Amino acid sequence: MNESKERVNYPPARGPEARSKRAAPLSRMTDWAQNWIGAVLRPGDTALDLTAGNGHDTAFLYRMVGATGRVIAFDIQQEALQRTGERLHGQEFSCVTALSEGPPHSGTGVYLVADCHSRLERYVTGPVMALMANLGYCPGGNRSLTTRSDTSCTALRKALERLLPGGRASVVVYPGHAGGAEEAAAVRELLCALSADEWQVMELTAANRRAAPHLLLAARKGG
Secondary structure, three states: OOOOOOOOOOOOOOOHHHHHHHOOOOOOHHHHHHHHHHOOOOOOOEEEEOOOOOOHHHHHHHHHHOOOOEEEEEEOOHHHHHHHHHHHHHOOOOOEEEEOOOOOOOOOEEEEEEOOHHHHHHOOOOOEEEEEEEOOEOOOOOOOOEOOHHHHHHHHHHHHHOEEEEEEEEEEEOOOOOOHHHHHHHHHHHHHOOOOOOEEEEEEOOOOOOOOOEEEEEEEOOO
């Protein structure tokens, strides 16, 4: 083994208070998801957000693909799409288009789709490099409106079919709310059934919190 003799300048030590202000909770699955997805996205790519919600993932995806890329985000709640649009405009992403039918006609920008993600094929005709889904209910919204096992799994199947070799998918599931455990189990079963010859699938969980969110990750081999 060759050992470098270069001097390493380590950052100054910081006390517990400074560390606590900087560190995010270990179980914040949305951060892990963005790290996983961001590693493969490049300017000009196409990405899907199957649950626009408050727009955090949509904005993240567009930062990754840039002005030459495309993000298509779905939500059935107009309030969620409005909040997503406001977030994007607040970050000076001006190329936002609302869709209620048909695929995007222009090549770049953010497209907010007012439809169920299970009808994805009506709006996404080409391949994608990444997809994200943050299931459950929209934070700050109506908690009685949640994603469902049937439509979520349908959307994921269709989205995974369009994922390019080398592309990645992230799905955050929430077993703690009504119906959440069943949806989490269904999504897990769907991803675990993917062929090991073509896919890599992993799960990240908070081992000592049974009702905490889980993160399911899939990568298509090749690319």
